[in-house]
Amino acid sequence: MIVVVSAHPYPDRSIANRALTAAISELELVERRPLYDLYPDLSIDVEAERRALAGADVVVWQHPLYWYSAPALLKLWFEKVLARGWAYGGGRALAGKACLWVTTTGGELDAYADDGPHGEPFEAFAPPLRQTARFCGMRWLEPLIVHGAHHLSAAALAERGAEYRARLVSLGAREASADE
Amino acid sequence: MSERGLLEDALVYLGAAVVCVPIFARLRLGSVLGYLAAGCAIGPFGLRLVSDVESILHFSEFGVVLMLFLIGLELEPRRLWQLRGPVFGGGALQMAASGAALAGCGLAVGLTWRGALVAGLAVALSSTAIAVQTMRERGLLAQPVGRAAFGVLLFQDLAAIPLVGVVPLLAEGGAKSDGSGWLGLAKVVGAIAGVVVLGRYATRPLLRAIAKTGLREVSTAFALLLVIGIASLMERVGVSMGLGAFLAGVLLAGSEYRHALETDIEPFKGLLMGLFFIAVGMSIDFGLVARQPLVVLALVAGFTAVKLASLWLVARRVGLDDGPSPQGAMFAALLSQGGEFAFVVFGVAAEARLLIGDWDKRLTLTVALSMALTPLLVIAVSRWQRRRAPAPRAPDEIDADDAPVIIAGFGRFGQIVGRLLFASGLRATVLDVDPDSIDVLSRFGFKVFYGDATRLDLLESAGASRAKVLVDAIDDVTASLALVDLAQHHFPHLTIVARARNVTHWLELRRRGVVVVERETFDSALSAGRRALEALGVGAHEAFERAAKFRRHNVELLEELRGTDLDQRERTQRARAAREQLERQFEADRGELDRHAGDDWRGA
Numbered sequence: 110m111i112v113v114v115s116a117h118p119y120p121d122r123s124i125a126n127r128a129l130t131a132a133i134s135e136l137e138l139v140e141r142r143p144l145y146d147l148y149p150d151l152s153i154d155v156e157a158e159r160r161a162l163a164g165a166d167v168v169v170w171q172h173p174l175y176w177y178s179a180p181a182l183l184k185l186w187f188e189k190v191l192a193r194g195w196a197y198g199g200g201r202a203l204a205g206k207a208c209l210w211v212t213t214t215g216g217e218l219d220a221y222a223d224d225g226p227h228g229e230p231f232e233a234f235a236p237p238l239r240q241t242a243r244f245c246g247m248r249w250l251e252p253l254i255v256h257g258a259h260h261l262s263a264a265a266l267a268e269r270g271a272e273y274r275a276r277l278v279s280l281g282a283r284e285a286s287a288d289e
Numbered sequence: 290m291s292e293r294g295l296l297e298d299a300l301v302y303l304g305a306a307v308v309c310v311p312i313f314a315r316l317r318l319g320s321v322l323g324y325l326a327a328g329c330a331i332g333p334f335g336l337r338l339v340s341d342v343e344s345i346l347h348f349s350e351f352g353v354v355l356m357l358f359l360i361g362l363e364l365e366p367r368r369l370w371q372l373r374g375p376v377f378g379g380g381a382l383q384m385a386a387s388g389a390a391l392a393g394c395g396l397a398v399g400l401t402w403r404g405a406l407v408a409g410l411a412v413a414l415s416s417t418a419i420a421v422q423t424m425r426e427r428g429l430l431a432q433p434v435g436r437a438a439f440g441v442l443l444f445q446d447l448a449a450i451p452l453v454g455v456v457p458l459l460a461e462g463g464a465k466s467d468g469s470g471w472l473g474l475a476k477v478v479g480a481i482a483g484v485v486v487l488g489r490y491a492t493r494p495l496l497r498a499i500a501k502t503g504l505r506e507v508s509t510a511f512a513l514l515l516v517i518g519i520a521s522l523m524e525r526v527g528v529s530m531g532l533g534a535f536l537a538g539v540l541l542a543g544s545e546y547r548h549a550l551e552t553d554i555e556p557f558k559g560l561l562m563g564l565f566f567i568a569v570g571m572s573i574d575f576g577l578v579a580r581q582p583l584v585v586l587a588l589v590a591g592f593t594a595v596k597l598a599s600l601w602l603v604a605r606r607v608g609l610d611d612g613p614s615p616q617g618a619m620f621a622a623l624l625s626q627g628g629e630f631a632f633v634v635f636g637v638a639a640e641a642r643l644l645i646g647d648w649d650k651r652l653t654l655t656v657a658l659s660m661a662l663t664p665l666l667v668i669a670v671s672r673w674q675r676r677r678a679p680a681p682r683a684p685d686e687i688d689a690d691d692a693p694v695i696i697a698g699f700g701r702f703g704q705i706v707g708r709l710l711f712a713s714g715l716r717a718t719v720l721d722v723d724p725d726s727i728d729v730l731s732r733f734g735f736k737v738f739y740g741d742a743t744r745l746d747l748l749e750s751a752g753a754s755r756a757k758v759l760v761d762a763i764d765d766v767t768a769s770l771a772l773v774d775l776a777q778h779h780f781p782h783l784t785i786v787a788r789a790r791n792v793t794h795w796l797e798l799r800r801r802g803v804v805v806v807e808r809e810t811f812d813s814a815l816s817a818g819r820r821a822l823e824a825l826g827v828g829a830h831e832a833f834e835r836a837a838k839f840r841r842h843n844v845e846l847l848e849e850l851r852g853t854d855l856d857q858r859e860r861t862q863r864a865r866a867a868r869e870q871l872e873r874q875f876e877a878d879r880g881e882l883d884r885h886a887g888d889d890w891r892g893a
Binding site: 150152154192194 | 833834837838841881
């Protein structure tokens with residue numbers, strides 16, 4: 110089972126995230142946790158989230174990049190759900206699961222450079238999320254990053270959506286065979 | 290009515306209508322033709338069940354008056370202003386074109402020039418009753434072709450006023466002018482001003498006072514009194530009754546009692562319109578048809594052809610025939626008949642010896658038959674349009690008055706819902722039964738309609754079939770549940786957002802399958818609880834989290850109760866167990882926060 114934890118406060122206004130979500134919405138092996146739909150008032154049902162994660166082989170974090178990090182509700186989700194005694198520090202609930210980071214950025218890839226407006230190459234912003242996953246004992250997979258969400262053509266977006274879908278399908282197949 | 294009495298006559302009319310109309314509707318020929326057929330069947334040339342056709346016709350014309358009042362109710366002055374193009378442009382053009390062509394035909398068949406002029410102008414008028422009823426049934430009124438046709442009909446109503454006045458002046462042997470031309474005009478202006486004042490200033494307080502009595506039949510009686518009163522006033526000064534009623538309707542269109550008036554008048558209008566069509570059917574003189582079949586055939590065919598052609602030219606001129614789906618033919622078909630007004634003019638003209646011999650009878654027959662022809666022509670045109678343009682039909686223009694939300698009950702609860710919606714730029718149709726609060730709210734600029742939302746007809750006229758969301762904020766539990774039952778049965782597409790007075794009400798609503806139910810005091814009480822926790826030293830965010838957790842827990846408990854059929858004692862036990870469980874959870878949360886204060890991210 111793949112659990113997609115997604116966070117976009119205005120899903121009907123997003124372009125890239127909506128395209129990505131649409132591409133995987135029919136997959137049967139996916140359980141979606143659209144956080145802003147589930148908890149519009151930002152009060153997360155921790156028990157329900159943990160129940161969903163318990164059955165997952167793969168955990169996906171899908172979100173637009175806000176201030177070089179996750180949107181507030183996904184950040185809150187890390188704090189509430191991945192708590193001590195459950196995810197670490199005595200708890201190993203997520204250990205051994207695979208973690209896929211899927212994010213979209215408004216800027217182009219070349220804006221992420223030492224002399225670009227963002228001052229660092231894109232890889233510099235990955236460590237906080239990567240280490241969050243690893244600290245909980247999860248395997249960090251090669252992330253799927255969609256740059257330039259504002260400028261991508263519909264065709265290019267569809268292509269990235271198809272790529273996302275293919276990644277999930279192959280992950281699902283691999284995990285299923287590993288279970289046997 | 291004859292010696293047989295009112296009830297027996299009613300028996301005949303209703304019986305004929307109930308037999309004929311469903312058959313014609315089933316055959317997709319429209320109700321108008323059904324009524325006309327019913328009239329033919331019971332009339333002097335059919336089963337001879339009714340003889341006094343003329344007085345019935347006159348009486349039932351009041352149905353047309355009521356119809357125009359209802360149309361007026363749907364047209365606020367602002368929207369009427371938008372119609373000025375079709376009315377004065379299209380209307381004047383149509384009267385000139387059709388009148389000239391038909392008068393020319395009159396001359397050609399041997400009428401005097403005076404007779405030809407009067408007859409030509411009279412038959413240039415179309416039948417508002419037939420055209421509007423047909424447009425209603427086909428949903429054409431809100432479309433460009435419907436608006437253009439309605440504009441022309443309005444102009445004809447205006448033009449009819451001088452026409453009747455002109456007939457005696459044209460009479461041979463010189464005009465017997467009574468020298469009251471200016472006086473007459475002054476009377477008309479005075480009467481219209483009176484109606485404006487009455488409609489704008491006097492009617493609302495009266496409607497309000499009557500609404501407060503809570504007696505339905507009184508409000509119905511008042512609605513009828515209003516229309517009949519205005520219509521008679523207008524007739525006194527020589528304006529058409531329909532035009533006066535229409536004006537009154539327009540003046541009340543913005544009022545909060547609009548839907549209630551509509552609901553009250555609608556059944557009378559329906560019955561009287563039916564009676565009117567029956568009367569037209571009865572007046573078709575089959576004796577004349579039998580005696581002069583070829584003459585009648587030639588007249589009907591000639592008249593319809595000339596009128597269709599002139600209307601089609603008008604349609605082209607006003608741009609209706611352009612674009613991907615030309616509507617010129619439909620426009621012409623809708624207005625192709627002669628109107629009820631022609632009957633009056635022929636009578637007057639025959640008296641004034643402007644029409645001699647058989648001509649008034651022949652023309653009356655022609656007009657009646659042309660009315661019967663209209664539904665058939667419209668069906669033919671729409672078939673032809675469909676065959677010519679198999680492409681998907683353009684989406685119907687959505688009536689600007691259709692709000693996506695209906696709020697039933699606009700007290701303290703409904704108002705907050707409404708204000709949030711209004712602030713978000715959404716229109717809502719609001720229904721309430723308290724005349725006082727409606728008054729206050731109207732002053733703040735809300736559009737609130739008076740009426741009991743648990744009445745199906747009122748829901749219908751509030752646009753329930755086109756709305757998306759129904760907010761059930763009625764404070765009376767019985768009425769609130771009745772509204773849910775009604776909405777679920779008749780408008781299953783509506784998403785219901787319901788206010789629950791208490792837990793029992795909440796359970797009743799959920800058991801009916803209403804998904805969105807909010808208890809009226811729950812969230813504000815939770816906020817108060819939060820603030821109390823804060824006052825006792827609990828951190829503001831922690832207090833928020835506890836309230837959120839409490840809320841979730843509480844809703845889960847209620848959902849559990851919903852499926853069961855527990856008595857009061859068992860319910861209390863269940864609630865106590867749940868409370869203890871929540872207590873333990875809070876305890877655990879507190880412990881966790883304390884324990885990790887030193888070494889957890891949160892305590893850092």
